[in-house]
Amino acid sequence: MVWIESLPVVPAYMDVANSRWLWLSTVPVVSVVLLQAAIFFRRAWSDGKEIGLSDDQLKSGFKTGVISAIGPAIAVLVGMLALIATVGGPVAWMRLSVIGSVAFELPAAELGVSQFGYSLGDSDITETAYATAVWSMTLGGTGWLLVSAFGTPHMEKARQKLGEGKDALIPIIGAAAMLGAFAYFLTGEVASGTPETGSVATGGLVMLILLQIADNKEIQWLREWALGTAMMVGLLVGVALQVTVGTWW
Amino acid sequence: MSGNTDSVDGQHSGDGVYETEFIPYINKWGRRTNALAVLLSLGPAVALLTVFDILPPTQAITGAFISVAATFGIFWVVEPLSYYPVLGIPGTYMAFLSGNISNLRLPCAAAAQESADVQTGTPKGSIISTIAIAASIGVNTTLLGVGAFALVSTFQALPELWQNALDSYLVPAVFGAIFAQFGRDYPKVAGAGFVLALAMTMLLELGYLGVFPGYPLYMVIIVSVFGTILIARWMWKQGMIEPPEES
CATH class of the missing domain: 1.20.1300 (3 helical TM bundles of succinate and fumarate reductases)
Structure with missing residues (x-):
């Protein structure tokens, strides 16, 4: 039958990896990123006026942010191909909208599947090995989040402590x-x-x-x-x- | 609240509002949102467990985590510290929550500060970079969301040779490119790291690492990463290498 022959050589775990449930599961965390951006943006805009920034300066900053982001974001999109090919659309989207970059997520996924002796791109990767890659990316990414969540207020002191020699x-x-x-x-x-x-x-x-x-x-x-x-x-x-x-x- | 004195241009006018109101507000909400994101980032892993009943063995997760921590753990601390002077406090929360820092957040913040004519490191600079990074997050999330939907079907429609090619040959090229990017600045360290990693990989493939428990992939990583760090530190003390000039 036609549909059997046209079945792609895509590994079996890809059905799970591109499922609706996985798309849904990425929505909350991506919403937090957008929410934080909105909270910070509002406050920066009003306090910016307080400290003497003009409307023109604020608008120009915003415009430049949008324009400058388009190029790199398209470049990230091309980089996302490698991630989509290996971990599916939803996880790729989430990992590159939250925390990650292709340079971290690919190796982290590789380290996950390698626990079972696979390498990214092997067509016989199991669902369990795929799930390990997801855990690997997720837990590995929390390091930055935790350091930034609780370390940012202390960053200034820590920087000064490190001293000139170690700088x-x-x-x-x-x-x-x-x-x-x-x-x-x-x-x-x-x-x-x-x-x-x-x-x-x-x-x-x-x-x-x-x-x-x-x-x-x-x-x-x-x-x-x-x-x-x-x-x-x-x-x-x-x-x-x-x-x-x-x-x- | 406080008046916006137009008198002194730059750093000192309005420092009060920035230090006493803006920064405490940002710290409060930055901490909450980033900590919340830690929990919510488990979404796909939890969906795999609850919906599809897929849970890897604990030792596989632990093994993967140790390998990732050995490779990237140092960046959890080094990157926030290194980028902090440019990003400022709000930018640090946002950039590490949203990722893609060197290729997206930092350039956007820098360009916006230039176009708004404010100085990096000042309260005004920090406000402008907050606005620019927020803007870049909106653009990036939208573009990637549309792309991920569209590209999934595109990928599945590709002929077999190209699917295989994307699977097999895109990743090595990324590895080569990133290695080259850092190798440009530190060719000697790159050479040492490559020789070290190649030697360890061959030892692994030939079975000479069998004295270590489990599948000793982690030895290859640990020796490659920390060996290269020790060599680099030694080279620096010998005056053989130095950080590149800021461009």
Whole structure:
């Protein structure tokens, strides 16, 4: 029958992942984000006038916020493709509207399914492994929320305590942690085959080139589009390698 | 309440309202909303449990959480601290609730401060960035919501080769790109991290990590992350690396 043949190779858990119930379950938390934005916005607008900001300044700030958000949000949308492909529409939408970014959510999901020996993109991922990915993203994301919820009032003191000497180390430790983690992620991909390796290398190379151009010519939009472009080109190279040379290991 | 003295331009006029009313209000509601979001973010996980009766074994959840904490735990503290000077107190609550900070919230806040002609770090700057970030949250949530609905069906309509391609080759490219983004600033650290991770991955694949309990994936992560941090710290003390200039 036609409908059996047209069944996609999408893993079975995708029915659950794209179900109405999951869409519904994402509504409350996304509402909190919008609610907070509305509360803060109202108060900032009225207190802004109090402290001497003009209507024009407030409007210009608002307008710039809207305009500047459109480009990056579309770029996030392209990045969301990878997340939709692996965890479904609702969870992808929620994770990228609340807390997350593609750079956190993908690895967090990968760490979830890897508990069962799977890797994102495997077609036989079980519903349990998928649920582990959801838990992994959710619990992993709470760290930022808790620190910002209870740490923000103390941030100023903490910053000063860290002192000058260690101030310089903060960005270095952050970048080193990121490099170590992504080195681990990408070596796992390199181990899976030639097309994956080509995709890793291309993604990195395109990113380097685009960021270099953006820096030299001061092109902000290029920075916003760099990751989206790098992943699309990396994808194309991966496919090209798959259909031409296949894999060597 | 207090008068809005137009006299002093910039920081000092209206500091009273900002410090005594705006910030306490923001702290009160910021704490509540972000803490509430912690609970509500469990929505999909709870739906999987209650509606579909899917609950992973505790050890799988724990294992995944430990791996995520080992990889990203440091950012829970490092990122709020690092971005705080630019975002201000309201911006910190909002940005860490809504995510996409470096690629969306920070640029929006900075651009708005520029266009409204206020200084970063001042009360006026903080108010303008609050407004800009709120605006960006509206745009982002709407665009992604429409996109997620539309893209799900688009994805399912794609031919097999491309579905497979999206599944298999988009993620490695993201990993490569992010690695390159940070590697630009710290090529030596990137080199060290890559060699370390490759060595650990090969040890894992060849079964040499069998002395550790369970599936010792976590050893690869811990050694890759903390090994790279220790190497970077050592390099910094040797004067081999330094943070990039703020652009």
